Amino acid sequence: MKCPYCGYLESKVIDSRATEDDMAIRRRRECLSCNRRYTTYEKVEDIPMLVIKKDMSREFFDRTKIINGLIKACQKRPVSRKQIEGIADEVEKKINNEMLTEVKSEHIGELIMESLKNVDEVSYVRFASVYRQFKDINTFMEEIKNLMANKK
Numbered sequence: 001m002k003c004p005y006c007g008y009l010e011s012k013v014i015d016s017r018a019t020e021d022d023m024a025i026r027r028r029r030e031c032l033s034c035n036r037r038y039t040t041y042e043k044v045e046d047i048p049m050l051v052i053k054k055d056m057s058r059e060f061f062d063r064t065k066i067i068n069g070l071i072k073a074c075q076k077r078p079v080s081r082k083q084i085e086g087i088a089d090e091v092e093k094k095i096n097n098e099m100l101t102e103v104k105s106e107h108i109g110e111l112i113m114e115s116l117k118n119v120d121e122v123s124y125v126r127f128a129s130v131y132r133q134f135k136d137i138n139t140f141m142e143e144i145k146n147l148m149a150n151k152k
Helices: 063-075 083-097 105-119 121-131 137-152
Strands: 011-018 024-031 038-042 050-052 058-062 102-104
Touching: 050 105, 063 083, 063 105, 063 121, 063 137, 102 105, 105 121, 121 137
Parallel strands: 050 102
Antiparallel strands: 011 024, 024 038, 050 058
C-alpha cells in the first residue's frame, strides 16, 4: 500500500477491524519510511447491477428507488423507517445472492411485495396497486381476496 504522505510502498498494519455494517475492513497502517499513520478500507468490489425495465431499457440498480416506493406505500401506516430500510436490505441481499448482473424490475417488485406483506398488509396492497397497475376496484378486491386466502 502506497503511503499517502511520502509515496513509499511498504507499510505495516497496526490495527484491523470490520466496519459497523461488516461491509468493509478498516486498517490502520504505519509507513515504514516516514512512520506516519493512515487508514485504509478494504471492501469487496461491487459489480454494477442493471435493472431491465418493462420497456426493456436498462438502468443501474438504485436502492433509493425501493426505499422511496416503500415510503409512499407505508405513508400514515405504523411502519418505521428502520423496517423500510430492513425490507430494502433484504431485497438487495436476495438479488445479490442470485449473482445476476441484470435483474428484471418485475422480479424486484415481487421481492418487495413478498417482504412487505409480512410487515403491513395495507401497505402491501398500496404497493401492489401501483406496481401491478390496478385498473379498477375489482382488481383491488381480487388482491385482497388472495391476501385473505393466504392468511388462512
